[in-house]
Amino acid sequence: MDEAVVLSQVVGRIQELCELYASSPSLDWPRRLDPRQNAYPFLFLSAFFLLSCLVLFGLYILELNNPLGYDFCGILMEDKSGEKMVEVLESPHCKRPRREKNPSKTIASISSGLMDQQIWKDFPEDLFEAVIARLPTESFFRFRTVCKKWNSLLSSCTFAQHLAEVPNLHPWFYSVTHENITKGAMYNPSLRKWHHISIPFLPAKTVLLPVASAGGLICFLDLSHKNFYISNPLTDSFKELPPRSYRVWSRVAVGMILNGKTAVSGYKIMWLGCNGDHEIYDSIHNSWSRSASFPPSIKLPLSLNFRSQTVSVGSTIYFMHAEPDGILSYDIVNGIWKQYLIPSPLHLTDHTLLEYEGQILLVGLVTKNAATCVYIWEMQKMTLLWKEVDRMPNIWCLELYGKHVRMTCLGNHGLLMLSLRSKRMNRLVMHNLSTKEWQRVPECMHPHGRKRQTIACGTAFHPCPTALA
Numbered sequence: 001m002d003e004a005v006v007l008s009q010v011v012g013r014i015q016e017l018c019e020l021y022a023s024s025p026s027l028d029w030p031r032r033l034d035p036r037q038n039a040y041p042f043l044f045l046s047a048f049f050l051l052s053c054l055v056l057f058g059l060y061i062l063e064l065n066n067p068l069g070y071d072f073c074g075i076l077m078e079d080k081s082g083e084k085m086v087e088v089l090e091s092p093h094c095k096r097p098r099r100e101k102n103p104s105k106t107i108a109s110i111s112s113g114l115m116d117q118q119i120w121k122d123f124p125e126d127l128f129e130a131v132i133a134r135l136p137t138e139s140f141f142r143f144r145t146v147c148k149k150w151n152s153l154l155s156s157c158t159f160a161q162h163l164a165e166v167p168n169l170h171p172w173f174y175s176v177t178h179e180n181i182t183k184g185a186m187y188n189p190s191l192r193k194w195h196h197i198s199i200p201f202l203p204a205k206t207v208l209l210p211v212a213s214a215g216g217l218i219c220f221l222d223l224s225h226k227n228f229y230i231s232n233p234l235t236d237s238f239k240e241l242p243p244r245s246y247r248v249w250s251r252v253a254v255g256m257i258l259n260g261k262t263a264v265s266g267y268k269i270m271w272l273g274c275n276g277d278h279e280i281y282d283s284i285h286n287s288w289s290r291s292a293s294f295p296p297s298i299k300l301p302l303s304l305n306f307r308s309q310t311v312s313v314g315s316t317i318y319f320m321h322a323e324p325d326g327i328l329s330y331d332i333v334n335g336i337w338k339q340y341l342i343p344s345p346l347h348l349t350d351h352t353l354l355e356y357e358g359q360i361l362l363v364g365l366v367t368k369n370a371a372t373c374v375y376i377w378e379m380q381k382m383t384l385l386w387k388e389v390d391r392m393p394n395i396w397c398l399e400l401y402g403k404h405v406r407m408t409c410l411g412n413h414g415l416l417m418l419s420l421r422s423k424r425m426n427r428l429v430m431h432n433l434s435t436k437e438w439q440r441v442p443e444c445m446h447p448h449g450r451k452r453q454t455i456a457c458g459t460a461f462h463p464c465p466t467a468l469a
Helices: 002-021 040-064 104-114 125-133 139-143 148-155 157-165 394-400
Strands: 072-078 084-090 172-177 184-188 193-197 208-214 217-222 228-231 238-240 253-258 267-272 278-282 287-289 311-313 316-321 326-331 336-341 348-356 359-368 371-380 385-391 406-409 415-422 425-432 437-440 455-461
Touching (some): 125 148, 125 157, 208 253, 208 455, 217 253, 217 455, 228 267, 253 311, 253 316, 311 348, 316 348, 348 406, 359 406, 371 394, 394 425, 406 455, 415 455
Antiparallel strands (some): 072 084, 172 184, 172 455, 184 193, 217 228, 228 238, 267 278, 278 287, 316 326, 359 371, 406 415, 415 425, 425 437
């Protein structure tokens, strides 16, 4: 039982470090590295080093559990068209020593020591939550079923704080398909994988369309434009918002912002109609309220572009309108309306607003002489003009030549997903606004068959397992 003894010593050493300083290690060590000010950062480094030893020890056990001894590696290649792809290579078989040919006995002898409660009962809870918070998002679908304690982490305030300190690298995309409109399909760009889910508390035969998102929560509006819903697609958190005071059943533009950095501090939802009616929902008070009225400089009715999603920068929500072309903004905190008259680029169709690092962008199709391509522009605040900053690769644009293409934007939190459709084409592409890279998205297939599904609408959201509706 040498392995169990080593594990027990590692856990005991972590506990001794925590008891020595009579406090749990802090996770903000990158901001406080002066030992004269605080010794906790070096305590956390030592504890995390010992915890890494535990991870390496676990990998050793997993290696014993791999009787076939396969070892894989990925090679990044680039074809003639410039597309990047990953080729998985399998290393040649290696002969395993005789003493390792039957590792089951070794694993069985070690497992009893690994599961010894005397070893794990004193493991620091703060470190445990810090490690769990850094797991891939897919792991949260599985780790809840391990035990009641792990499942209760989703409602833990300290775990939510650890999760908030982990940066969101890539958003996910929630979409609704024409073939299965009562259920949702989520796409994870990191693994290039689709997940098919259903909302358990949704009334039967109710169709919900995703219209906005913030803090891991998605705002839905039913097909009749009457009722709003909030849901976390990763969990069972779901809530129907109270009825609106305005009985406006026509189409509305919807925006959503957070009161703070996470959904714990609350959120606000705003809807705006063409006749100028608008309301704001505050999750803290669980009620709708009317905001400031329009200034005389903004003429009604509004010609809102409902194909364009709203975007937000801080506490300001931006809506796109036409006739005249431009942008309408509202600062929810200060109650200030603004209108920007910006002429649209020539030959533009199916355009929508984007936001990246506080800048307002525009993406759309430009068709001229049977040639069609996707362009991206940035709003110039000084001149109030759109400046081209990127476009889809020419070899991809050639595939759209002569086709009557329609485009739908499915979200844009740093990553932009576009659905390009024609009579004989259905394509999903993604653009990274930071690296300016374009890539194809795998087709969304039916979960119980090989039928390809067509994306109807969608929105981007940052997955957060602890966000509550």
